[in-house]
Amino acid sequence: MKSFDYIRATSVAEAVQAGGTGARYIAGGTNLLDLMKLEVMAPDTLIDITRLGLDQIEELDNGGLRIGALVPNADLAADMRVRRGWPVLSRALLAGASGQLRNKATTGGNLLQRTRCYYFYDTAAPCNKREPGSGCAAMEGFNRILGVLGTSDHCIATHPSDMAVAMQVLDAEVEIEGKDGTRRVELDEFYRLPGDTPHIETVLAEGELITAVILPPAPGGKHVYQKVRDRASYAFALVSVACVAKVEGGVLEDISLAFGGLAPKPWRNRAVEDLLKGQAPSEALFEQAAETLLAEAKGHGSNDFKIPLTRRTLVSVLGEATKGAAA
């Protein structure tokens, strides 16, 4: 590990002031410290943001929630308001990592966790994300856990979060504090696709701090989070599907879908939702939705199975979300 300076910020303003090139915020440290030990990340300065009072979950006037960036994943999953109004989020969180990790991991840190691509972790391997322009060892290598959608010729990494997939299906927004003030960005806009700059993963500018995630009012309907993985717990998603669906009078009145394990960001495809909306649920319809979702999916060898796996899982999740609702 490269030696670094350590600053414990006491206010958001102080943290943002100290932020910038070469500095990193440290929250739970469950991802950043691992990467620093391997020198995949080697900041000069760590700014500890755990004492900024950003660990509250507040109800908003419009019925939404404001989740502080430092709320631990475990607390967020257990919050009664979340469990009642946004159960898909609670379920996604509980499907992630382990009890110990969820106690340490924070909302902001979870959004910004880096890919689990094996070669990204290996400083001896070429990796455009770690070292722009060096190449991508995963493309022709072992890529079982990597992406089939939204990838580029430069990088096929996936975003590993479960939490972010649920937030994506819930139309969450990220609240960001920078030297120029506060701004809000839709989660869907927050992440960038790799293109030819896979090292730039979000729209955050150097030194910007995530202060909260805003959830719109509870959407109602049926919430499903299905995570498919290589072992029963403590494994990242091979594929995950978050679904919020409302069926009325035998038709799918409203539906939102987001996917994990497939893409460089929590994946959402509005065309799939539009195709389903207003239709009577049926196996054939679900297959058609899967077809649309996966039309441009591209496997890279060891991750080819993700395509049929996603199709099967989506069809099954849609079946579950609309169960008993057929006209």
Add this chain to the structure above:
Amino acid sequence: MTNELTLDKKADTRRLDEMAQGLLGTPMDRPEGVLKVTGKAIYADEERPSNLAYGYLVRATGPIGRIVSTNKDEIAKMPGVVAVIEEADLPRNSVQGATPTAAPTRGDRIDYIGQPLALVVADGFEEARHAAQAMTAVMEADTGLHFDPEAPGASIETPEAKQASQGDLDAAMASAAFTLDEEYHTSSMHSAAMEPHATIAEWKDGKLTMRGAYQMLKFNQKSVSDALDLDLSQIRLLSPFVGGGFGSKLGIAPEAIAAALASKAVGRPVSVAMHRRQVFETTTHRSATKQKVRLAADKDGKLIGVGHDNLVYNLPGEKFSEPTTQATPFTYAGENRVIGHHIARLHRPAAGSVRAPGEAVGATVFEMAMDEMAEKLDLDPIEFRVRNIPDLDPSKGIPFSENRMEAVLRDGAERFGWKHTKPKQRLEDGWWIGTGVAAAVRVNMMSETSARVRLTQDGAVVETDMTDIGTGTYAILTQVAGELLGLPANRVETRLGDSDFPKAFGSGGSVGASSSGTAVYLACMELRQNIAAALGVEETDLTLKDGRAISGNVAKPLTEIVPGEGWSATGTVKGGKAGSLVRQATWGSCFAEVAVNAVTGETRVRRMLGSFAAGRILNEKTAKSQCIGGMTWGLGMALHEELVHDPRDGHMVNRDLAEYHVPANLDVPQIEAHLLMEDRDDWANPVQAKGIGELGISGTGAAVINAIYNACGVRIRSLPGTLDKILAELP
């Protein structure tokens, strides 16, 4: 006083059954358990001698070939760096198990990616690690290397001594009513013991002390002596507590020799602890295997032919090759037999012994094949196995010391509630449910071991350089001595893991408990003679219980019999003809119930039960723990464990515990292990005990794979049975 026994014949008495203390076999808690759970047991890298320096191994990142130069001089100038140890005699990888020599050395070559290139020594651990990360080498790359055993052109050795054939298997296959001819694969695996390999080395007055995580001090000390050109008397190894070994700590690992070299060079004690990623790469792992099984049976389900051919790999210069077929020659009947063994020489990290080398993968695959064959015969797989239990070892024609295969199959079947069913019968909530069975078998061995027991008025002290790698050695040796000397456990102290103590074989090959148990038995029998002589009675008329000696109508406390200075006796056991006159093995059965998700192909084990026979059980609790641990590992081998090598340069891709999957808590259902407590093997040794540490993994994983087939009708022939392999065949 010494009492030496060479095991040339069957034991003629079961003296331990005549003892009165009632300690042996009981599920006694480990005497050192409290130390462990309160953090007071000192493991390899926990002492902090003053002036300690820290070493960190440098990872060779490739390409494979000749080292032309390094940036050692720059590294030496980095903050905190005290020295860069870049000797040609740095070990290339861990020494193989039970090997009294040094490992191949680095020389001017890098033979595999991940090999230690050098050791950076610094005042602080992070300084050493940071500098190590910055070290690089200019290499002259080799060409034409191979990284995949099955790639065309890979160099394959077929050593004559490792092939065997009797009868005419081809003819049997041609004429048999039923045949099976299938190919199977198992993946590379690493034991990744909880405690990473670590050593603190310190020189004082020409003497080297190494506190580390070692399984076999006798051999480890010799390896150190060979590596550093020292007399044995100059080397003291201390390994009182070891946080798991599973074979990876049999032979001394590179960090230990590097620490010793560094400590000498800088004149300070040096600690070298490996990162998990270094444990994966520089210590030995289990070779992947390709196995071809051929079975021929007559119309009654009697096997007439057995073929088991396998391909494994290792680095050039390594003597070990996974003995995949170790149990095949004697497990099942059949007069026509072929064993084939092929070794690919590859530039992947070194392979070596991992818990139950041979049977863990060989018996597991064979038990998968037996299930397929039973189906062809339309027989209950238990019935099929029982029909093929041989009367004599079919390859050597010698009798079994005892064969408990049928007993454990029947016992397990009854406890599990086994019912033979056709596949795809139960679909519950979107999950296919099925059950499977497999037998477990592991050879039993013995190797020279000594132990000293001192009996004083306070009690007894047992000393041997045997280790406790989490297995329960402290408990069982305390129990053997307490039983024979009539002392409660709190009056027996067992001291282990110090190379100054009498030499044991060590913890390996499931030999530890029976060899060190027998050595303690022999020493205690000598002490019983002393007590008998002091009382003027025959040893056989002596009853020792709770610190009192009783014979006829005389009863006296030991404090009045044992002289003030106490008595000391050493017991030594050696393997002898008993190892070749009869076939000795341990036996088990395993049953599993699994659920396979009909949509995703995910498999979850719902229930697992095993029944095991391994001679006398010395401690019911620690023996069961071994079986449960082995079965858990069997589950992992069946479903999760897969160490991936990059096809382009052989490096281990997923060398951490986030991506190298072992079963997590939620993957492991309630596991029941039952022991045949009344079992005794008189051929094994006078304690009638055999090894149990590896039996639990020697075939049990097949129960899970066979259950998957029973559940959803998909035959997995390549481990682990991850969902992608199942998915491809689900409707």
